[in-house]
Amino acid sequence: MDPYRLPRHVVPSRYDLRLEPDLATLTFRGEETVAVTVAEATDEVVFNAVELAITEATIQNDRGESLRGVPAMDEATERCRVAFPSRLAPGGWRLSLAFTGRLNDKLRGFYRSSYKDASGATHLVAATQFEATDARRAFPCWDEPAFKAVFAVTLAIDPALTAVSNTSVVAERREGGKKVLAFADTIRMSTYLVAFVVGELEATDSVLVRRAPVRVWCVPGKLRLAAFGHAIAVTSLRFFEAYYGLPYPGDKLDLLAIPDFAAGAMENLGAITFRETALLVDERAASHTELERVADVVAHENAHMWFGDLVTMSWWNGIWLNEAFATFMEILAIDAWKPEWRRWVTFGVSRAAALVVDGLHSTRPIEFPVRAPRDADAMFDVLTYEKGASVLRMLEQYLGADVFRDGVRAYLTQHAYANADTGDLWAALGKASRQPIPDVMDGWIFKPGYPLVSARLEGRELVLSQQRFTYLPEPLDGAEPSGEPGQRWRVPVQIRTQAGGTSSVTRLMLSAAEARVPVAETLDAVVVNEGGHGFYRVRYAPELLERVIRRLDDLAPIERFNLVNDAWAVAVAGLASLTDYLDLTARFRGERDRNVWSVLIASFHALNRIVEPADRPRLAALVRDRVAPAFAELGWTARPGEDELTRQLRGDLARALGTLGDDRAVQQEAANLYAAHVAGGREVDPNLLPALIAILAHAGDPARYDEFLRRFRAATTPQEEQRYLYALAGFRQPELLRQTLARTLNGEIRTQDASFVARALLTSVYARELAWDFVKTNWDAMERQYPKHGLRRMAEGVVALATPELERDVHAFFRERKIDFGGKTLAQYLEQLRIAVALRARDGVALSKYLARFR
């Protein structure tokens, strides 16, 4: 018998579920009646349950038969098997169960979250987080996405509290000192989408979208931070109704900010839960980056109401489509809402992150067979979200936006209230486009990696060739190579040629190893991956590259982004020289796009991790040489009418100069501005303020540390809290860094954040040795305290331990402790670490020589 898939001889169709959480004793009691269909006669019923005590199990039918069963829990398979004294005949039955459980502190299942009010008193909220397989911790259920059912939830709570679930309250009464709230029936949906939240909650007024009232909820005192999230919730819900051509499937939509939340947000139908930073924000005090985060996450979750909730993957291998599609739709919705944010250009940064991981031998195909649900845990990564969304965008651009949308509409209509697979979406898109979608897509979805497209001129022909891009020539330590030798893709390539003053675009499908395109004799320049949507890298022959660089102004920002990003990757892979890349960065001193700057600055950070400590001041001087001219042009003060992206760029450049560039003048001015700001004497642009805090931490002393610690504790918005929290990882003195490390475990930092702070410390060149020692010493304690994916996220920081000694130690530790994060996660971290150490070994001397000219 498959230990991961429930037998299908008994299938549920409806749950009448009553829960009574007690926030004082941190326990809950539950009763449920599940309407089931017995398909073949049986004397046992098997469903999922874990960390629950099932105290009663009976089953009845309409023919008057009633049997008492004996429940037996199997904690290993997270199942309960109820044995009955005689066989149940095929047909409809009602299974009634009574059970108890604990409100845990692990941020999954039915859990408790806490917060302090203005007087310092602690309050509790009970909340749920079920995806992928934790509904079974709150109530016994058939906890697989294909067992869709109707849920009728009743919550019996303390009358002083409020409760929210997936649907509207249809009845409220008092019963033995309890407030009993009955919620309307849900649509037919999967267990992982059920939710309930109980606490002292406050809500905004509702705004109607068609017939559904939309509200934002939070703990008391934070409603003033709800307006922006509310606005994008309403706007994006309307956008999706129009795009999908289907009404929102719920009867209301509540968005709830939970003080402790492990992920970013969760798309429970009608009751979306968020961590506070992803929903609550003070629009006037937030930076562009902070606002974009809220807008993205809200739009993403709303997109799931149809794609994920109305139509759901049949099994966890389909997670990628769920998440990739919601990510794609999130960008589409935000781009329509605020075109001035140029969200598809910013998306280049996300695509670049996927290109990094997918350039490893230890990458994986986007979709792979999943047997155990825990293998699906490893799917919540950059390949699922960002590579997945990138290849969907590539497909949308190739088919045309309207055809793509028509296919999506047909898919949703056909599979509403049911389950579907990748093949079903391809079939719908194939019908809409009359194109063989699997032919194009299979290589991107079911095979690992992506191509490097090399471009060169031969006479009057442009020659394009493809080969798989990897950073290292061989997999690490004799690991099996992923993919097959000579792997090729069907690459939809767009080329823009500039000849004799006119430009023209050519589209072609590069399927073979090589393709030849005739070009005019008067050719000036060629841009491959025109428009920047392709999920591949481009390497130009030196002579072609020089032509492109000479006409940088003719390139769109996303094309300049790709040019720098690909040049950096090719240098890291040893396919071009590092010093050529550094020369290239000098050509971007006049750049004004913040995405292009983000890749330049990220590459300087990467070099900072491999440079010899003695050369660090010279690297700082190089950073000043590259960044200072652009910052000087922008100045410290925002100009009237300046757009949001330029303001954010000012913050990014200041931060790079004041930290990585160690620019004393910038640090001094940052201190002056910050002092004036906190004294209330001078308003600092919200896009600059986070940079000032980071700079002052970098240049800070113990007094500054104590000040920032106080401000972290007294923060009045989630964003302010995060700025000061991460600043505590940005100091350079060992004794201060030790304090921050201790705080990742002593309860002062919420467990939802602690693993990320520890990761930040691992990636700091000033903290990494200390942090690595701390992590090794406290591994078990971290494992106990952090939520489910906490250790996996924290351990990503090892990619920055880029010295040969640390690398050896990292390998020894993980081998000795037999650490496994599921999937290929650990292998990917170790390969990224090797790439950095290999770059240091190969190009360290050349880098040192190059830097000698900077001071």
Ligand SMILES: [Zn+2]
């Ligand atoms: Zn999602």
